[in-house]
Amino acid sequence: MSQYTKNSPLGDGELLPDPIAQLAAWLDDAKEAGMIEPTAMALGTSVDGQPSVRIVLFKGFVGQDLSFYTNYEGRKGRELAANPRCAATFWWDRLERQVRIEGAVEKLPESLSREYFYRRPRESQIGALTSRQSAVVASREELDRRWEENAQRHAGAEVPFPSFWGGYRLVPASLEFWQGRRGRLHDRLRYTRSGANEWRIERLEP
Ligand SMILES: Cc1cc2nc3c(=O)[nH]c(=O)nc-3n(C[C@H](O)[C@H](O)[C@H](O)COP(=O)(O)O)c2cc1C
Numbered sequence: 001m002s003q004y005t006k007n008s009p010l011g012d013g014e015l016l017p018d019p020i021a022q023l024a025a026w027l028d029d030a031k032e033a034g035m036i037e038p039t040a041m042a043l044g045t046s047v048d049g050q051p052s053v054r055i056v057l058f059k060g061f062v063g064q065d066l067s068f069y070t071n072y073e074g075r076k077g078r079e080l081a082a083n084p085r086c087a088a089t090f091w092w093d094r095l096e097r098q099v100r101i102e103g104a105v106e107k108l109p110e111s112l113s114r115e116y117f118y119r120r121p122r123e124s125q126i127g128a129l130t131s132r133q134s135a136v137v138a139s140r141e142e143l144d145r146r147w148e149e150n151a152q153r154h155a156g157a158e159v160p161f162p163s164f165w166g167g168y169r170l171v172p173a174s175l176e177f178w179q180g181r182r183g184r185l186h187d188r189l190r191y192t193r194s195g196a197n198e199w200r201i202e203r204l205e206p
Contacts, residue, residue: 004180010187019191045079065169074133096180113166
């Protein structure tokens with residue numbers, strides 16, 4: 001276990017009053033730190049008491065909420081349909097920082113999903129159209145064959161927008177900012193929503 005010495009202490013009252021502005025600032029720091037996927041977050045869903053977790057890429061704020069994109073019919077999509085309450089965690093090793101978020105998702109309007117879909121490389125568009133995310137497939141060959149079929153079918157034309165694909169906004173109810181400190185007495189500051197745009201900040205023991 002390493003000693004965490006990178007950061008200057010996170011004093012009481014040092015974080016911004018708005019956790020979204022604070023998260024945006026830490027994301028900027030993470031992007032500048034040259035990490036491979038600074039926007040990667042672990043997304044936890046839960047149905048019938050069985051949690052499941054996977055990495056997705058944070059794709060920007062929609063108002064005060066965090067957006068990400070996926071297949072609505074894969075495992076996470078089905079789980080979020082059954083239980084929209086979920087949790088997400090960023091970990092930036094180079095910065096010795098973690099942010100934990102809890103809340104619930106809502107689907108983004110299709111217009112926003114379309115906009116994002118058509119900004120992605122064409123190969124990814126065909127991939128999203130082709131993949132039945134989380135379904136069992138007989139072989140890699142079958143997957144590649146279906147991708148090729150779609151690429152040929154739509155050659156020279158716009159890739160059709162897959163109705164089963166799109167974004168979510170994660171509406172945070174609480175966010176916890178963690179920063180490594182020497183001697184295991186790490187800083188933990190938690191924001192809990194106390195009104196529409198009001199947040200209570202509390203320090204937690206490490
Ligand atoms: C760095 C990284 C980024 C990823 N980004 C996404 C993403 O933005 N959206 C997505 O659906 N899957 C993404 N994945 C794949 C997911 O982790 C996961 O395999 C997939 O979404 C299926 O999850 P599910 O079966 O729980 O639905 C990413 C994986 C990694 C390792």
